[in-house]
Amino acid sequence: xxxxxxxxxxxxPTISDVARKAGVGAITVSRALREPVRVSEELRxxxxxxxxxxxxxxxxxxxxxxxxxxxxxxxxVPSLTNNVFAEVVRGIYDSLSDSPFRxxxxxxxxxxxxxxxxLQLFGSQRPAAxxxxxxxxxxxxxxxxxxxxxxxxxxxxxxPDPVDMMVGFSHLDGGRTATEHxxxxxxxxxxFIGARMDPRSQRRLAGxxxxxERAGLFDPRLVTTTPVLSSVSLGRELFRDALAKMPTxxxxxxxxxxxxLGVLFECHxxxxxxxxxxxIVGFNDLxxxxxxxxxxxxxxxxxxxxxxxxxxxxxxxxxxxRPQERVVDLGFExxxxxxxxx
Amino acid sequence: xxxxxxxxxxxxPTISDVARKAGVGAITVSRALREPVRVSEELRxxxxxxxxxxxxxxxxxxxxxxxxxxxxxxxxVPSLTNNVFAEVVRGIYDSLSDSPFRxxxxxxxxxxxxxxxxLQLFGSQRPAAxxxxxxxxxxxxxxxxxxxxxxxxxxxxxxPDPVDMMVGFSHLDGGRTATEHxxxxxxxxxxFIGARMDPRSQRRLAGxxxxxERAGLFDPRLVTTTPVLSSVSLGRELFRDALAKMPTxxxxxxxxxxxxLGVLFECHxxxxxxxxxxxIVGFNDLxxxxxxxxxxxxxxxxxxxxxxxxxxxxxxxxxxxRPQERVVDLGFExxxxxxxxx
DNA sequence: GGCATTCTTGGTAGCGCTACCATTCGAACC
DNA sequence: GGTTCGAATGGTAGCGCTACCAAGAATGCC
Numbered sequence: 001x002x003x004x005x006x007x008x009x010x011x012x013p014t015i016s017d018v019a020r021k022a023g024v025g026a027i028t029v030s031r032a033l034r035e036p037v038r039v040s041e042e043l044r045x046x047x048x049x050x051x052x053x054x055x056x057x058x059x060x061x062x063x064x065x066x067x068x069x070x071x072x073x074x075x076x077v078p079s080l081t082n083n084v085f086a087e088v089v090r091g092i093y094d095s096l097s098d099s100p101f102r103x104x105x106x107x108x109x110x111x112x113x114x115x116x117x118x119l120q121l122f123g124s125q126r127p128a129a130x131x132x133x134x135x136x137x138x139x140x141x142x143x144x145x146x147x148x149x150x151x152x153x154x155x156x157x158x159x160p161d162p163v164d165m166m167v168g169f170s171h172l173d174g175g176r177t178a179t180e181h182x183x184x185x186x187x188x189x190x191x192f193i194g195a196r197m198d199p200r201s202q203r204r205l206a207g208x209x210x211x212x213e214r215a216g217l218f219d220p221r222l223v224t225t226t227p228v229l230s231s232v233s234l235g236r237e238l239f240r241d242a243l244a245k246m247p248t249x250x251x252x253x254x255x256x257x258x259x260x261l262g263v264l265f266e267c268h269x270x271x272x273x274x275x276x277x278x279x280i281v282g283f284n285d286l287x288x289x290x291x292x293x294x295x296x297x298x299x300x301x302x303x304x305x306x307x308x309x310x311x312x313x314x315x316x317x318x319x320x321x322r323p324q325e326r327v328v329d330l331g332f333e334x335x336x337x338x339x340x341x342x
Numbered sequence: 343x344x345x346x347x348x349x350x351x352x353x354x355p356t357i358s359d360v361a362r363k364a365g366v367g368a369i370t371v372s373r374a375l376r377e378p379v380r381v382s383e384e385l386r387x388x389x390x391x392x393x394x395x396x397x398x399x400x401x402x403x404x405x406x407x408x409x410x411x412x413x414x415x416x417x418x419v420p421s422l423t424n425n426v427f428a429e430v431v432r433g434i435y436d437s438l439s440d441s442p443f444r445x446x447x448x449x450x451x452x453x454x455x456x457x458x459x460x461l462q463l464f465g466s467q468r469p470a471a472x473x474x475x476x477x478x479x480x481x482x483x484x485x486x487x488x489x490x491x492x493x494x495x496x497x498x499x500x501x502p503d504p505v506d507m508m509v510g511f512s513h514l515d516g517g518r519t520a521t522e523h524x525x526x527x528x529x530x531x532x533x534f535i536g537a538r539m540d541p542r543s544q545r546r547l548a549g550x551x552x553x554x555e556r557a558g559l560f561d562p563r564l565v566t567t568t569p570v571l572s573s574v575s576l577g578r579e580l581f582r583d584a585l586a587k588m589p590t591x592x593x594x595x596x597x598x599x600x601x602x603l604g605v606l607f608e609c610h611x612x613x614x615x616x617x618x619x620x621x622i623v624g625f626n627d628l629x630x631x632x633x634x635x636x637x638x639x640x641x642x643x644x645x646x647x648x649x650x651x652x653x654x655x656x657x658x659x660x661x662x663x664r665p666q667e668r669v670v671d672l673g674f675e676x677x678x679x680x681x682x683x684x
Numbered sequence: 685g686g687c688a689t690t691c692t693t694g695g696t697a698g699c700g701c702t703a704c705c706a707t708t709c710g711a712a713c714c
Numbered sequence: 715g716g717t718t719c720g721a722a723t724g725g726t727a728g729c730g731c732t733a734c735c736a737a738g739a740a741t742g743c744c
Contacts, residue, residue, distance in 0.1 A: 012466075014729095014730055014731085015730065015731065015732095016730080016731095024693080024694085025693065025694045025695075026694090026695095026730090026731080026732090027693080027694060027695080027731090027732075027733095028692085028693060028694070030731070030732060031692095031693090031732095034732090038691085038692080038693095039692075039693085040691090040692065040693090043692085043693085057462060057463070057465070057466035058466065058730085058731080059407070059466060059467075059729090059730055059731070060403075060466060060467055061402075061403045061404075061406035061407045061412060061467065061468075061729090061730080061731090062403075062407050062699090062729070062730035062731040062732085063730080063731055063732075064403040064699090064731090065401070065403045065404050065407050065699045065700065065701085065729090065730080065731070065732090066698085066699055066730075066731040066732040066733075067699085067731080067732055067733080068699065068732095068733095070403060080428055080431055080432045080435060081425060081428040081429060081432050083423060083425070086422055086423040086428055087423060089422055090422045090423050090449070093422060093449045094449075097449075102446065102463075103446075103447065104444065104445075104446075105445065105447050107432070107435045107436075107439075120399060121399070121444075123399070124354075124399035124400065124401060124402060125401075125402055125403065126403075231629050231630075232629055232630035232633045233629060233630075233632065233633045235633075236633050258630075261630060261633075262630075262633055265630075265633050265634055265635045266635075268610075268635035269635045287573050287574055287575060288573075288574035288575070288600075288603060288604075288607075290575065291574045291575045291577075291578050291603075291604055291607050292607055293607045293608075293610035293611045356699095356700055356701085357700065357701065357702095358700080358701095366723080366724085367723065367724045367725075368700090368701080368702090368724090368725095369701090369702070369703095369723075369724060369725080370722085370723060370724070372701070372702060373702095373722095373723090376702090380721085380722075380723095381722075381723085382721090382722065382723090385722085385723085400700085400701080401699090401700055401701070403699090403700080403701090404699070404700035404701040404702085404729090405700080405701055405702075406701090406729090407699090407700080407701070407702090407729050407730065407731085408700075408701040408702040408703075408728085408729055409701080409702055409703080409729085410702095410703095410729065685744105686743100686744095687742100687743085687744095688741105688742085688743080688744105689740100689741080689742075689743090690739100690740080690741070690742090691738105691739080691740070691741085692737100692738085692739080692740095693736100693737085693738085693739095694735105694736085694737085694738100695734105695735090695736080695737100696733105696734090696735085696736100697732105697733090697734085697735105698731105698732095698733090698734100699730105699731085699732085699733095700729105701728105701729085702727105702728095702729085703726105703727090703728090703729095704725105704726090704727090704728100705724105705725090705726085705727105706723100706724085706725075706726095707722100707723085707724075707725095708721100708722085708723080708724095709720105709721090709722085709723105710719105710720095710721090710722105711718100711719085711720085711721100712717100712718080712719075712720095713716105713717080713718075713719090714715105714716095714717085714718100
């Protein structure tokens, strides 16, 4: 089972094989691959031919070791199945697919401790950039990010005091806008239904509260939350709880679209008229919101674009021109639909 | 005038720093970390103390280079946002979070060419294992997998002739079971609605067809498909097309739950009674299927478990004991719900 | 024409770690 | 008591690549 030391890599061609075949020095091959302009037209052709013929693929580990810099983007998200983060991740992947950069994706499970652990781990690879979801890192995580020695982009939210760069939007404004829309539409006993209640959910709740207080409508009994992970069935249950607690409820701002969908289904089931008896607003605007019956008003957020923008900013910073704007607010859009068209 | 190259890595402690501090050889530190039993109790304690004090984290790149083996699982899926693959990926992440293995995730966008490119790229890292979705690799991809020199697990489906190992279930049987259920429930003009039509969808269609033909009910006009990426709104549109083409339709087997949801919403919108006028069966059993009104019959597939099992098999193979069963069929379950309860 | 400058190319010396072998030492064995 | 053996530890030599410097050729300048 133990292979001889030479060719430990299982016979894969190395840069020296290519160099020999092309009749040049190894370093020239390296340059031809990384900085083509620094190698003469002719040699470059010979080298590329040799690369092709041997099927040479550079070893990223050796490369990283020699250059003290891995061509890796570290990406940290709190969930892999939540469509919201999946979209951001997709934007990141799509933006990097033609670049030499690989992606190291970590799942923090909404845990600060897990985030610290992963940051520690990622740091050991000397990544080219780090993209992390959220702006509420623990002090330890923040320090790790500050000392990472690479561009850092915090995504999903904007806020003061970025570690380095930020792309996102204001969840507080989003919550406020959603709530104000319900108020304008004539709803009065407007509930807030939220699950998981991570920091972004908290800020959406704060936006809801601000709008309600401003209109003189706030009542703590209108708020129904749980730390449990969000789901459609949970939305249904929380809505039933909310109704039991406050039978005069005539509208709900849901922390996210899954909850909103659960509310809608429960309304169907209980023959509650939407939007007449109850108005519903979701958050994120998943694709199905506009197809639902009735279609559901939601706050559209630009998740995919956040991913793309984060990569663009990181790449710019790597290339040396750090963007003027260190905090980019991509905003959101209120999508008015049938669920609030009273 | 020779400047020391030392500390290119930005002052991060190395294994020699730890060795010096603990008063041992570098190799002993390496062993203490990787094979603790081979180092005496006492030295181990000293070394771990030094590691702790210096905040030493091994450089995975150097490790990979020296050992000709990276502690990386390569994972290839066709989509990052499709909940089905997200669940599999989550299972993989959860199973590996306590192991030293990192994950390299690739998105093939349902493209064979992209899969080849990524396999090539992943191979250059000498991964510890490869997990790929599907069993329909191109000949080139198959060769790359066979020559990867590491355990390979094909997931999502079972079939003959695995590259190495497989975990999944039979999509053909799934399609057949779903269709037979509709037939048994008394539906006759049962349509098939499918989007994207990747190989797994094709086999679900084949299962549908087999069941329909066996019952003497098959009619090609009952089949409505498109290569377009699946979505809820697409489900709605396809259902309208199907109805226009075949107004006597009384049931649909949907390629996946997104489509089924689109169909359900369109039925609401057009006041078509479900399950009386139209019966609906989905595929995958997303969480919301049981909350929908009416709740939607679906084929539950064990995506998270597939991810976990794939990792378990790969880890076993890495440890040297290749499982007896190279092909594991995790099956599926028909979840009967209101949408077919005529 | 002499000298500085740029453009190409190559040699050397590691990057941080581990495979392989060598060495030491105490215990087991005959 | 000498030999054998295994356990514990260390030294050496790379893994495949690139940073750094050097050197030669080509070009520009006065």
